[in-house]
Amino acid sequence: MTTLRDRLITFIDELRRADIRISVAESIDAMNAVVAAGLERIAMREALAASLIKDEADRATFDSAFDNYFGAPPRERGTHPDQSGQTVSAASGRGRPGENPVSVEPQAKPRPEDGKSRGKHEAESKPGSDEAAREEGAGEGETSQQNEHAEQGVEAREDRHEDSGIEADRAAQMRALERMPFERYTVVEYEAAREALAPLVRRFRIRLGRRLRTARGGRIDLRRTIRAATQRGGLLIDLKHRARRPRHVDLVILADVSGSVRYAAELLLELTAGARGCFHRVRSFVFVDHLCEATFESGHLLMEPAPDLYARSDFGRVLVELWDRRAGLLTRSTLVVIMGDARNNRRPARADVLAEIARSCRGVVWLNPEDLARWGTGDSAINQYARAVDKLIPVRNLRELQKALLRVA
């Protein structure tokens, strides 16, 4: 006979296995919460969610884990009291959710309908009411098929009232996409990521801008200091500082657009193009086996001259080309960001040239979209380059890409 406490501990372990981070303190909170809320099914689920799930993106994972573990609700499935609160609408004619006490026995075998992984937007809809959504955000949600959550067997909540939880859904998809490894991208994810990039760029700009604006250190703003001093009988107690100017950083970006890393490269270019205002100057280049300047014209990537996408990567040659063009490009305030897997087809790596470049500018950062386990295997020259650069950062998904850019910018 297992106690409720043991049941909760195993349930929490299950959540942890699904990559939700739960601290010891939180599990204690969860137990207290269940004691306070009682064992009635919905109450217990909401109590556990409030104490364990601190990120709406994890909510779907939690819901399905809860159903698996504590038994799915009875056939009258209308239970998930989603954001809109009401689970019943006159139009959809569903009954009240079955509010029966939980059967405190883990379900050995999931119900047949639990196994189906559904897309998020399959909820049946009243005719005409969500065409507006289809007009605009068509295709959002398609990617949820392949996302990590899907692997964990998460099914989208059934019986969602179709007009609720839009923001929550969007946020959850967004975050799933942010965590999806670039290597698993197909055109579908790439398009979804591009769609999603606008808010990302905005957030990125805000964060970057905020870092630049926080007035600490920097020059003293005499006028505001004097004004503050009048409150202190003329004593200059509060020093007021001028907001920092955007730092004088020139960004030079080199992105490998061959084969598998192409999507990562293009997203990097778009993300930085969106944050142009935060830098003094941004020049972007793409390469496979030689250097091509890339510019964005109203959202389209233009490459001049066009790179031969079917060539074989030659990092060494590209580095030499960059070094030859250093005159108008590399100064003391230039930050060079290189994105690539350093798979060089056994050609000379020319890490010496990279070291030269690093010496002649502010710094070189290498972003590698490849899975860490494969660094340095086969024809990967990343270890040679690692010694020549200032920072080497793995960027396996959108989230890491953002983080890396914030770190170096």
Place this chain on the structure above:
Amino acid sequence: MDVTRGFVAEGLTRARYVTNERVTMAIFLALVLEKPLLIEGPAGAGKTEIAKVLAGTLSTDLIRLQCYEGLDEARALYEWNYQKQLLRLQADEDEGKKWEQVSEHIFSRDYLLERPLLKAITAPRTVVLLIDEIDKADEEFEAFLLELLSDFQVSIPELGTLKARERPVVVLTSNRARELSEALRRRCLHLFIDFPGIEQERRIIELKVPDLDARLAAEAARFVGAIRKLGLHKPPSIAETLDWARALAKLGVNELDAEAIRSALSVLLKHEDDRAKVESKASSLATRSR
């Protein structure tokens, strides 16, 4: 006070806050477990409102700290009232008092400017402390707040340690302008509030704008639900929806046709691009909202 879920639900109903099990449960737990409640969700979904309703339910005061970039302890916790201290010093000087006597009292509670956090700590009874838009404050402030939330006491060098007699009920809201620290998330209970569904919004409109025709209220709710899906810069908040519903009632609109939509759109949408977008679709949206 004996807090039960029924008590919370009743309080919300009395305050005419239309809500659901999830919200009720989160508030109930925050009260019972005495833990801060972190509420996230899009702007205008009614996050701040919860704290207000909560204060009403507990019939106590609401102390609000609005966060912004660069918010520091002086603005959030306490400051010495320099002007008053200076005046005191000058007055004492005229009387020829000794430094010891003076310094004794210029650093007393009379010369302290209590900011929201200290007010909440020194309050004689349980208050609701709303820390609004914590994501706007910077990381340093968040770390300081974390410390404060763990033991509700503060040390003022000249006065010693002040400790809360009654722990305030703490509500934090965030719009996710930046990621909050894991430590803060771990410390709080979590609640995500999204825009209401059409049915729920209809009930809200009917409750708060009684002089709008019921059929029109339903149409308005459907319409707002539809335009929130258009991916606008600033989707209409519940408050804006209510203002708009009031405007419709005032204008004596009988049915929500393209004409009626255009007439009061500026109440609902505060962004030029958004307005243009919705206006161009006004007629199709109107037919769909019926």
